[in-house]
Amino acid sequence: MTKGLGRRKFLVYGSAGLGSSLLLKALTGKSATATNNLFIAQNGDTIKVGILHSLSGTMAISENTVVEAEKLAIKEINAAGGVLGKQIEAVVEDGASDWPTFAEKAEKLIDQDQVVTVFGCWTSASRKAVKDVFESKNHMLWYPVQYEGQECSKNIFYTGAAPNQQIEPAVDWLLANKGKQFFLVGSDYVFPRTANTIIKEQLKVKGGQTVGEDYLPLGNTEVTPIITKIKVAMPSGGVIFNSLNGDSNVAFFKQLQGAGLTPDKYPVMSVSIAEEEVKQIGKDFLVGHYAAWNYFQTVDTPANQKWVADFKAEYGADRVTNDPMEAAYIMVYLWKQAVEKAGTSQDLEAVRQAAVGQTFDAPEGLVTMKPNHHIAKTVRIGQVRDDGLFNIVWSTEGPVDPLPWNQYVPETKGFACDWTDPNKGEKYKM
Amino acid sequence: MLPILDGLFNGISIGSVLLIAALGLAIVFGLMGVINLAHGELMMLGGYGTFVVQNVFKELGEPWFNLYIFFAIPVAFIVAALMGLILERSVIRFLYGRPLETLLATWGVSLILQQFVRSVNWVMVIGMGVFCLLFFGAMFFLRRLRIGNWALWLMGWLSLGIAIVSGILIGKTGQEALTKAWFSARNVDVTAPEWLRGGVPLGNFQLPYARLFIIGLTIIAVVGIYWFLNASDWGLRIRSVTQNRTMSSCLGIPTAQVDALTFALGSGLAGIAGCAITLLGSVGPNTGQNYIVDTFMVVVVGGVGNLLGTIVAAMAIGILSYLIGSGTLAVLLVQVEPLKPLADMFLFFATTSMAKVLIFALIIAFLQVKPAGIFPQKGRTVEL
Numbered sequence: 001m002t003k004g005l006g007r008r009k010f011l012v013y014g015s016a017g018l019g020s021s022l023l024l025k026a027l028t029g030k031s032a033t034a035t036n037n038l039f040i041a042q043n044g045d046t047i048k049v050g051i052l053h054s055l056s057g058t059m060a061i062s063e064n065t066v067v068e069a070e071k072l073a074i075k076e077i078n079a080a081g082g083v084l085g086k087q088i089e090a091v092v093e094d095g096a097s098d099w100p101t102f103a104e105k106a107e108k109l110i111d112q113d114q115v116v117t118v119f120g121c122w123t124s125a126s127r128k129a130v131k132d133v134f135e136s137k138n139h140m141l142w143y144p145v146q147y148e149g150q151e152c153s154k155n156i157f158y159t160g161a162a163p164n165q166q167i168e169p170a171v172d173w174l175l176a177n178k179g180k181q182f183f184l185v186g187s188d189y190v191f192p193r194t195a196n197t198i199i200k201e202q203l204k205v206k207g208g209q210t211v212g213e214d215y216l217p218l219g220n221t222e223v224t225p226i227i228t229k230i231k232v233a234m235p236s237g238g239v240i241f242n243s244l245n246g247d248s249n250v251a252f253f254k255q256l257q258g259a260g261l262t263p264d265k266y267p268v269m270s271v272s273i274a275e276e277e278v279k280q281i282g283k284d285f286l287v288g289h290y291a292a293w294n295y296f297q298t299v300d301t302p303a304n305q306k307w308v309a310d311f312k313a314e315y316g317a318d319r320v321t322n323d324p325m326e327a328a329y330i331m332v333y334l335w336k337q338a339v340e341k342a343g344t345s346q347d348l349e350a351v352r353q354a355a356v357g358q359t360f361d362a363p364e365g366l367v368t369m370k371p372n373h374h375i376a377k378t379v380r381i382g383q384v385r386d387d388g389l390f391n392i393v394w395s396t397e398g399p400v401d402p403l404p405w406n407q408y409v410p411e412t413k414g415f416a417c418d419w420t421d422p423n424k425g426e427k428y429k430m
Numbered sequence: 431m432l433p434i435l436d437g438l439f440n441g442i443s444i445g446s447v448l449l450i451a452a453l454g455l456a457i458v459f460g461l462m463g464v465i466n467l468a469h470g471e472l473m474m475l476g477g478y479g480t481f482v483v484q485n486v487f488k489e490l491g492e493p494w495f496n497l498y499i500f501f502a503i504p505v506a507f508i509v510a511a512l513m514g515l516i517l518e519r520s521v522i523r524f525l526y527g528r529p530l531e532t533l534l535a536t537w538g539v540s541l542i543l544q545q546f547v548r549s550v551n552w553v554m555v556i557g558m559g560v561f562c563l564l565f566f567g568a569m570f571f572l573r574r575l576r577i578g579n580w581a582l583w584l585m586g587w588l589s590l591g592i593a594i595v596s597g598i599l600i601g602k603t604g605q606e607a608l609t610k611a612w613f614s615a616r617n618v619d620v621t622a623p624e625w626l627r628g629g630v631p632l633g634n635f636q637l638p639y640a641r642l643f644i645i646g647l648t649i650i651a652v653v654g655i656y657w658f659l660n661a662s663d664w665g666l667r668i669r670s671v672t673q674n675r676t677m678s679s680c681l682g683i684p685t686a687q688v689d690a691l692t693f694a695l696g697s698g699l700a701g702i703a704g705c706a707i708t709l710l711g712s713v714g715p716n717t718g719q720n721y722i723v724d725t726f727m728v729v730v731v732g733g734v735g736n737l738l739g740t741i742v743a744a745m746a747i748g749i750l751s752y753l754i755g756s757g758t759l760a761v762l763l764v765q766v767e768p769l770k771p772l773a774d775m776f777l778f779f780a781t782t783s784m785a786k787v788l789i790f791a792l793i794i795a796f797l798q799v800k801p802a803g804i805f806p807q808k809g810r811t812v813e814l
Contacts, residue, residue: 254622
């Protein structure tokens with residue numbers, strides 16, 4: 001008797017659980033299909049492009065903002081009459097913060113959806129995962145995030161900064177203004193480790209000193225041992241160079257302040273913290289610290305004022321713009337210009353050749369696509385101010401040419417990349 | 431002398447975070463034998479509770495905002511305890527005595543909770559409310575009328591359909607306020623009140639107020655639990671049920687109620703831990719995942735079913751991981767000439783990632799010697 005009752009109750013609660021989980025799925029599924037159909041134009045004659053970012057998982061936080069910037073650019077272009085008289089249709093795929101999924105979805109976009117180009121990826125790991133796909137299918141990827149360099153693919157256009165457009169100028173500026181002793185802190189994966197290798201070599205050449213380095217596993221929030229090491233290594237103050245990613249930053253800055261390491265004695269230079277991250281970490285913990293980027297929301301150009309206003313009109317007045325979003329926005333326009341110059345969107349070889357040399361009056365200032373498929377960009381250093389935006393304390397005179405192969409690291413010193421000359425290609429000796 | 435004091439303080443502060451996170455699990459896993467993989471998600475709910483309280487107090491203005499943390503702790507406790515209660519009543523109680531199945535079920539629950547905080551919005555809450563109202567209302571009446579299971583199934587699907595349709599209809603009205611996710615997948619930030627930032631200067635290092643607060647909170651929680659389990663009526667009932675369920679039942683102790691209460695208590699403690707960790711980092715859907723492994727480690731090393739073991743294990747792991755990770759141990763050993771090779775080894779492990787490796791290795795070695803933890807359970811309960 002009692003057993004029967006138990007089973008009945010189990011059935012009841014089981015169906016309740018099933019019901020509510022189905023409900024969850026139904027409601028989230030609805031919004032997902034809505035975004036996918038957002039850009040199907042009225043007439044059937046469209047140009048299909050792919051958008052491949054993580055819409056779920058750890059990286060969704062950052063990559064969603066980039067998707068928004070790309071959609072805004074596509075919407076603007078479509079409103080102005082499209083490309084070659086055709087509307088752009090965006091096929092959005094979710095890489096789910098999982099690198100094999102990225103490769104799978106890239107193949108799907110190319111083979112099944114027949115897109116003419118893909119805008120996508122954030123982490124270096126995801127880019128490395130799809131690189132082989134794009135190279136073997138001789139297709140085209142536009143990549144919007146600053147990265148560690150040491151790569152130059154014929155099939156990828158990089159619109160974020162190479163190390164010599166972000167990390168190296170930041171180190172030079174710190175050496176000139178903040179001190180010679182550096183402590184390097186990073187998340188434990190490919191970008192911070194490669195970046196720190198470059199920084200260490202650069203400090204050796206420029207007369208600085210690396211007093212210590214440490215890496216936190218992604219998601220780790222216990223930073224007390226690192227703070228002790230910083231204090232032991234630099235008792236009277238020094239520079240902290242930070243390439244932490246994601247949640248670890250929040251823990252790092254909160255506990256740094258708790259331990260009494262203030263920006264006047266221990267300035268932190270970050271290369272992964274932009275306006276969006278400042279909002280998440282809490283500006284109270286960051287005021288006075290530094291970040292190096294090519295673009296800040298506070299850049300004073302007419303193009304930027306217009307873009308910030310447009311972005312806020314589209315996504316809400318409380319939103320901020322940042323460097324990867326800006327790079328994502330301009331790469332859509334650079335692709336459009338290349339297609340228009342080539343006169344076709346289908347012949348990828350022609351579009352690739354036409355892309356080199358394209359200039360665009362971007363929010364960050366004038367950018368130019370170089371023969372090495374990276375773009376020349378202005379470098380800026382900003383200091384976090386009370387309202388959570390950046391006060392630009394230093395910037396280069398004009399755009400800096402990109403060097404994907406690093407000139408401080410012995411293995412790649414003296415090498416360059418040029419895709420316009422068939423004799424040079426990916427990596428040639430200068 | 432000062433570096434040792436500094437090391438001890440930092441080690442204890444790491445240990446106290448581990449301890450407060452593991453305390454609830456020590457009860458749920460240690461006393462009840464439920465492998466609760468959703469423990470981290472209950473902490474996360476506590477963190478989100480703190481976030482909501484913070485936002486409410488921000489509206490109230492300055493003098494109140496400084497005190498929000500004292501209101502956030504009970505709110506976090508209640509939110510997590512309620513979720514624990516729902517979890518126990520709807521899932522766990524069917525799985526007592528089958529630990530592996532609790533593992534799978536609670537893992538599923540943890541995924542549901544993570545997705546829930548990512549996508550929860552008014553439409554969803556209204557939809558779930560409609561479903562619960564219809565389904566449980568129907569269940570109530572069907573029970574009275576003694577109609578069989580088939581009607582309940584029918585009502586289940588019917589109310590599900592109505593809930594989804596009403597959800598879609600509300601979503602169609604296009605009210606931004608209704609369809610906007612409450613928290614979204616983004617991590618949310620909890621700003622500590624003014625008096626919890628900074629710290630007490632002591633020589634050339636500083637004791638952060640946030641850490642002192644967590645240590646204090648941990649002590650209060652531990653003392654409170656000890657008192658509750660050893661001196662209060664319900665505490666005694668909990669202990670008697672965990673020691674001998676059948677005998678307790680014979681003596682008139684309502685074991686089902688005791689189970690629910692115990693699980694809710696453990697979950698509530700997870701909520702308090704969630705409130706505490708907002709002072710150190712941010713709160714996001716993945717917060718729980720970062721702590722779940724550490725908490726199980728503490729409970730297993732301490733010895734299942736023993737609060738004292740949990741305390742000792744948390745402190746030992748905290749102090750060791752600090753001493754190894756910060757390189758303090760290497761620096762201390764290097765001064766003694768014969769121990770030079772040992773110092774070199776510790777220097778190699780003196781990074782955060784490698785310290786974790788060494789700690790895990792040490793724990794594995796320790797469990798080879800004492801498989802049941804620091805304080806193993808003795809007596810006949812072990813054989814059951």
